[in-house]
Amino acid sequence: MSGAVLFDTPGPRARRNTLVANAVGGVVLVGIVVLVLWKLGQEGQLEASRWTSLLTSAAWVNYFLPGLQNTVVAALYAVVLSMAFGLFFGLGRLAPYAWVRWVAGTVVEFFRAVPVLLMMIALWLGLGFAKVVPAPQIPLVAVVVALTLYNGSVIAELVRSGVHGLPKGQREAAAAIGMTHTQSLRLVELPQALIAMLPSLVSQFVIILKDSALGYIVTFNELLQLSRQFGAANGNMLQSLALCAAIFITINWLLTRFADWVATRLSHRTSGRTTPHVAPPPGAEREEQVAA
Template sequence: MSAQPGVLFDAPGPKARRNVLIANVIALLGVLAIAALVLMQLNTQGQLAPQKWLSAVNGSAWSNYYLPGLQFTLQSSGIAVITAMLFGLVFGFLRLAPFAIVRGAAGVVVEFFRAVPVLVMMFFLYFFLARNVASAGFIANEDSAYFAVIIGLTVYNGAVIAELIRSGVRSLPKGQREAAAAIGMTNGQSLRIVEIPQALTAMLPSLLSQFVVILKDSALGYMIGFYELLQYSRQLGSGYSNILQTLVVGALIFIAINYLLTKVASWLAGRLSSRTGGDTAPTTSTTMAPTPQAGVR
């Protein structure tokens, strides 16, 4: 056994580390074997042919398919991020209201939208908008999918953000609210000026992670005919009979964007921790030399 035990278990000894290494090597060999089998099958079916991949990454594919699809994806996701934040702030504030009936009503709304799957919400909104709002002439029929995606992403992720804000405020020390009350602030002023800004700062990495979820969930819009990156990739693949290749390129674009957002979240979390984590080392006291008094030698 190790001489430095952990919190829940002792650190692994030489034999345990050797067993872990052997298991990792076996798992790696298994993954490589599966990857080799998949590549062999793809090669047998002609999916690794150079012309299939070249047609999926040429200039025409980017200018006519990937970039327009990426534009609609980022546009819908960006609008959904803003509206979801507004939704989350409003209902997060209501869930912290001093009146039980307001908290209860806001809780029902938040829990309902958190429980309904995003895709189901998009389908419902799409058919509702197409049959009622679009037929009445308020929006164009072809825009029904666009608005259904944005509203669906807004209500689901807004409900999640509302819970993040509520839990962030509840995690603050009680002294924050007591100090605000001591200087004459009402409960609403304390939430708006003191507590919610601190909760947003503390929950910023989680909020950015939720923004990544919004970006990924926007791809569900292709199920209702919304032309975003995934739909454009499928359309390109249907024209050149290389759907696998175009979907791989689309997936790589999604991975790159999500990786960038994740790095931004990690960077912001590090900046916030460095700003809020001050030097906690004890201050060395300074001893002053005694002042000689008159008549004392």
């Protein structure tokens, strides 16, 4: 149990108190649920027709499935491109030349500090003016590129901190058998760091999936956009958005579970740590963190 540090093993009185608190907590919980249901019922939001229209095949074929498909496609593009971007700039930050490290560092720090939404909007409008991308593809490209710049930069930090996080002995051992800096990086450190990074990459995928919903603001037809359209067309906005949230929660929850599973499976394949960790905050040197 996670709270073990704060609490001693409970005695009979503590156990009784816990039981009472548990009952009180349960009653409060039920109370909140009842209150919400009562409010929903009062506004006529519990009418069966508002919910059953979510289950028709037309709703899924024309709205939710195409929306989900677009969301997943954008997220997959963004994941693959972010990994390339992250590997490139992450290695740049580990380069033996100071100016390469500096350039890579500036790029990475910049894109981690700028809100994804700002990048998305600027790309969306900028690509429209620049006329380099066919108009119907502009929203998708804006979403994918913005997600890539941000998440790629985060992954670049993960690569760097992954390599730095390896025990010093790995590098020393490589040097001892006569490997150069590059050889050691390529043959010893990076493979271990990448394996250690896999769970973090999966959690990064969760972040990308969530941020792809920002595409709604730049008219990208992703899940949220189509859920909103469905809700507007059928007079069940609340229900439609609830379903949209439920889909996101389910997918992200499964991915998080998968990340945990990968972490335990891989822990013996590397001397780096596999528990999902995230890059340090913009401007920071090296620090583990929890991301939002």
